[in-house]
Amino acid sequence: MAEEIAAPQHFHIRWEEVLGHGRQKEELRRLLAQGRLPHALLLTGPEGVGKKLLGRVLAAAVLCQQPVEGAPCGLCPSCLAMESASHPDYYELTPEVRGKGTKIIRIEAIRELTELAARYPVMSDRRVLLLDEVDLMNEPAANSLLKTLEEPPGEVTFILVTSARSALLDTIISRCMPLAFGVLSKEDIVSALVRQGAAGPQAAELAALSDGSLGRALQLYASGGLERRDCALKFLEGLPGLKMTAVWREAESMGNWSREELSEWMLYFNMCLRDMLVLYEDGGSSLIYQEDCRERLAALLPSFPERKVFALLGCVREMQKRLGANVNLRLQLEGFFIRLRDVMQM
Ligand SMILES: [Zn+2]
Known part of the structure; x- marks a missing residue:
């Protein structure tokens, strides 16, 4: 299989572990508490501001076995599985990387995802599928995903993540609840860099260069x-x-x-x-x-x-x-x- 379903070793699953975005967190928690979370969400905004990280926390909350008010509880078997990036009902699709770093999501990956969506959940009440950089779908993949979103095959929540919303089909966008993210504040980025071990003046300089993206700031910090x-x-x-x-x-x-x-x-x-x-x-x-x-x-x-x-x-x-x-x-x-x-x- 060319596309891979990524499985890093550890996920942050607490709302407060994701930097910034107070309003977006509040809205998601409110929708969850009211039982009104739609079956497909589209998280949009600049690169490296924590969209995917927040998507994982949301997934942990949806899958948590405890009452929704405190979800994710961090203690139930579902939360522990999510934290160790091994939840059987959670899948994360990332684009396939080709030569020179070109990335693409092909129809085979979407078909596989659709099959996973149709299976009965193992640990929780439903499945959550997160598609990162979903704008990198080619046309057949996008059409296939559209069909799946129109007729979800099972109890499933889709979380689509993109920093290039305009590259998506309008028909896909209209099937999802959009949630837009802004850039992070310079102060937030400085404090995160300092936590990573950067010295104060260096953190300030990197934060100024990062354009509100923690991902970029960390990348700069790592690469010198x-x-x-x-x-x-x-x-x-x-x-x-x-x-x-x-x-x-x-x-x-x-x-x-x-x-x-x-x-x-x-x-x-x-x-x-x-x-x-x-x-x-x-x-x-x-x-x-x-x-x-x-x-x-x-x-x-x-x-x-x-x-x-x-x-x-x-x-x-x-x-x-x-x-x-x-x-x-x-x-x-x-x-x-x-x-x-x-x-x-x-
Ligand atoms: Zn839990």
Whole structure:
């Protein structure tokens, strides 16, 4: 089987173990208490803010054998099974990873999930199926899921998770109760990083770079993170004089990166441009994402008129959308660099 059903070793199953999102937690607990939780939910919002983690807590609450008010109780056999990521009535579908980090959910995985949904629950009253990054379904998979949502085969709750809501079929969205998540506060992220062992000033710097995503902040913390930022900034510094030979060369070298690496680079490139806009706005009284690079960014302003910065941001947004598609990365990058170069020559 190509698709895998992930089984990490430990799940957080307490509402308070998931950072932030007080309003969303309250709404879910209220729906549970009133017995009005719909059979399909769609958790949407930026990457790395805890949607899936909260989905697992919700699953634990749905499956808990104790009265719903205190669920998940953390003590019953169902909660213990959930905590050790081995609940027989809970399944988590994650996309299949292909070469260079391309991810996809195919119809085979959805069919398997549908079969699981039809089986009688083993430990609890129903089954809970969580589909992470559900926007990565291809068309046959999406149509198959739609059928399953229209006619659920058994006592089952679906939790769909996505950071790209617009990539889903409207018909799927309309079958689910949507619950939107925002970014996390900088304070929340700093405190989580400090709990992970980061020093205060470092935590503050990483939180500023994380765009409200704890996932990204942790990733940066783990990877030492600022190397790719420097790479993006250097590229920006070279952009006014970018030669076609450099376009081919950069596209060839970055075409070998994984999609994760590239999207990280894009994020930094994007942040550099946004910081430049802030510098334009108020001449330097506001905080920017990359305080430590303020002088380098300010030095770029004479070669980057504001309208060009806006146009470059447009190119980045378009490229970020395209990164998910299964197209040759080197070719995509060539096109992207040429568009950037065109903007500079406008
Ligand atoms: Zn319980």
